[in-house]
Amino acid sequence: MTTAVSTLEIRNLHVSVETEEGPRQILRGVDLTVRKGETHAIMGPNGSGKSTLSYSIAGHPKYTVTEGSITLDGEDVLAMSVDARARAGIFLAMQYPVEIPGVSVSNFLRSSATAVRGEAPKLRTWVKEVKAAMAGLEMDPAFAERGVNEGFSGGEKKRHEILQMALLKPKIAVLDETDSGLDVDALRIVSAGIEAVRAQGETGILLITHYTRILRYIKPEFVHVMAGGRIVDEGGPELAAVLEDSGYDRYVKGGAAAAPAEAGAVS
């Protein structure tokens, strides 16, 4: 049940995180629009706020939105619970997927598909569907009987994330450093899995990455550079090529902690 246009709109988003020293402002006014079928890359140095942005979209309780809005097809995402966001069509592939001991992958996938689709998938077609999706990611069928993320290698965790994306068919998928911790083979397999979802044209993809190497496999139409909690530069694929050569230095003058004023001056 995909609506004609699926659009995620982020406006003037300010987000703080609770720390031992009190709340700390991380995002300082992010504007971003992702439409169905588009692929956006968000790049930036460590600490620029990339992961905060992804968790804020998914609704992690650690992060507090202090200003601004996120809407999906005009619906207020910030008013939704975490599970309601997922059912509305938002998916977050986590950078560090957590273990759920004793809950099998097959049970987990079926529970989430049932929740997101609003009804339990028919068993016979479901088994086929899962098998096909797993085969596409070169996953052994025995994988389905393991506990969720229990003892998974880095590559297995990320393949499992992309498997979920393929089965849940979200309107908007946020991939938080899905490329991190992958060797060349795993990166190729995971990228092919992302490409397969993208090729269906039903999902808007927000690819968050520190490195440019995944962009050799997945070509985004839009590249955004994040620094100091804002988007400080935007362009097409050519911007990624520039970053590949020169890194983030020009966005973070004077050290790792970019002052927003400086960062803003670049764009």
Next chain:
Amino acid sequence: MAVIDATGRPPAASGAVPRPVRSRDPLDHEVPTGREEAWRFTPLRRLRGLLTGPDADGKVSVTVDAPVGVAVEQLDAGDARIGRVLVPADRVAAFAMARSGGATAVTVPAEASLTEPVTVRLHGEGGVAYGHLIVEVGPFASATVVLDHTGSATYASDVEVHVGHGASLTFVTLQDWDADAVHLGAHAYSVGRDATLRSFTVTLGGELVRLNPTVDYRGPGGDAELNGVFFTDAGQHQEHRLLVTHEPRSCRSRVTYKGALRGQSAHAVWIGDVLIGAEAVDTDTYELNRNLVLTDGARADSVPNLEILTGEVVGAGHASATGRFDDEALFYLQSRGIPPEEARRLVVHGFFAEVIDRIDVPELRERIMTSVSARLGELPA
């Protein structure tokens, strides 16, 4: 978690495992005051007088379903087969032996290989009752025996289990009592040479349940797995005090107890004593207790205790942890569209599945999980 290496020295932190008086005469056992190590967690006032051995004015009926070939007998009080595995270590166990008027004995003959479980149904019909059950598995036999406690009772029971040499026994004891039951039980297991015991103690019901499983080995090569699951609800006291004594060489023990607690004054106690004697070289033991505290107001006490008199062991360790829901796990499940209540149910199921999935009696597995689910249905957000 503590693990010792094979340097030959026991760890300094290792406490002395208590050596209680062992006698069949109740009067040889002092009346506990509540300050004793063995009784300090138990609310003595809620034992309904079982410490003083009140007359039986009630009944726990015993029904045994056994496959052909299994002998089921009623033994007289003077029968020599009583007390061969269990010598009572406290007054209640001694009263249970003295006042049961004999014992029900289930015997699996040597080399029998049972394909169906033996089920012993113990149903409380109210009032004070004493019970004594003996299970003997002959050499090289294999069997599954299930004890199923239901109904209401104030019940003191002794259970003696002997696994003959080379035999293999899966033993399940399910405490699925009504909410007002009080049950104190001494469960003594003896494991023969090269024998395997895989036991599951599942405590769900009852107002107060206090079980003392003990394991002794009768020869080298014995292997004992003591698994436990408990769900302690508001007002319930569930106590499992284990003692594994390694005296012969080359035996193995694994203790895995998992509990969930919920509600005001839910109290779970797990004591894991392991004693490795001076002759018990080549011992391999590990014990683990994990508790999941689901709400405020519940309390879990968890005390592993290892005493090691030889350093020449394969392994000796323990781990104990009591915690709340992992918020990141719940976020992960919810971020996949799963509502919070179902996410918590999945996590608790997963937590117990590690133990329950290994019970090879499907209808029992289902009954336990259904009971757990029913309790989780009312879990507050």
